[in-house]
Amino acid sequence: MIPLFNLNAQHQQLQPRLNEVLQQVVRDGQFILGPNVKALEREVAIACECSHAVGVASGTDALRLALAAVGVGVGDEVITTPFTFIATASVILRAGAVPVFVDVDPTTLNLDSSAVASAITPRTKAIIVVHLYGNPAEMESLSDVAKKHGLALIEDCAQAFGAEYRGKRVGSIGSVGCLSFYPTKNLGGVGDGGMVVTNEPTIADRVDQLRRQGSRVRYIAEEVGFNSRLDELQAAVLRVKLEHIDGWQERRRQIASRYSEAFRSSRSVAVPLTHAPDSKPVFHLYTVKSQARAELQRRLRDAGVETGVYYPQALHLQPAFRQYLARPLPVAEDAQDTVLSLPMFPELTDAEIGFVIDSVLDISR
């Protein structure tokens, strides 16, 4: 079976080095906000072309603390995409704010900026844009909308670490970027982890304060905060992996272009497309669209190819969120029924890629 993703090959390669750094952390005995977290924050800030980076406990918390740091609170509206992972929208409700779902672009499945513009009300405070599957959203028009209306623009970069939009790294374009180091993400730890990146020192400061119980001076709380820190063991592992990330991203792009080349002439699967001609996706997932998805998925499984559906139900239709449905969102609703993600990880061999391609083409012939 060719899996959708597989971390074993990567970890086998890195095992000796990982053992070393993990043992070092235990020997040093500094487990919270120690030297590895500080170093990783510097390294990730550079990789994201941001002046500041603050390590937190997860990607979800990165979003939660970013929302608090830009001042989103009770009664505010936050415009976002319905075609994303649950966390993008649950943090809005956790802040006491209201998620306003608008439809996505049919080509990229990322937020449609004209839909965003027409959903703005006097209560709108922020936009959360997701770079879905590692493909940068149309940041130019979204930044224009945000600027024009004085809104915070939060980038959910959980799937897009290192991706570039018109020569700029994602996370550095809006007010603040949120990263996840969940193990299967392009840069993943061996447990939960996340980071907030920004070029605005006041946002970085506020997130730093929030992650440590709202306190700057020990045992004195300036505000009600959270316990949300990236731990030293994760940071040590992530620093090892960060040294390899550029090669891995390049390999993902290679695999994606082999897939796209092969499927371009197929009439039954549609390949993913990017909008900005000079953007550089990082293919967290390689996702095609098929009008006969259930059958394609079943037959691929029978042939020995694992696939996944990201995501099977748009958020505005889910029990937790559907009371916030303002109108039907046909593009997202079509996407939930047609998207299918194929195996994608840097260690896929050329032979395995060929096997996936042949299997898809055989079935769709």
Ligand SMILES: *Cc1c(COP(=O)(O)O)cnc(C)c1O
């Ligand atoms: C993974 C993911 C998150 C949440 O990250 P966690 O580290 O799992 O909390 C948020 N948004 C998107 C789009 C994601 O893919």
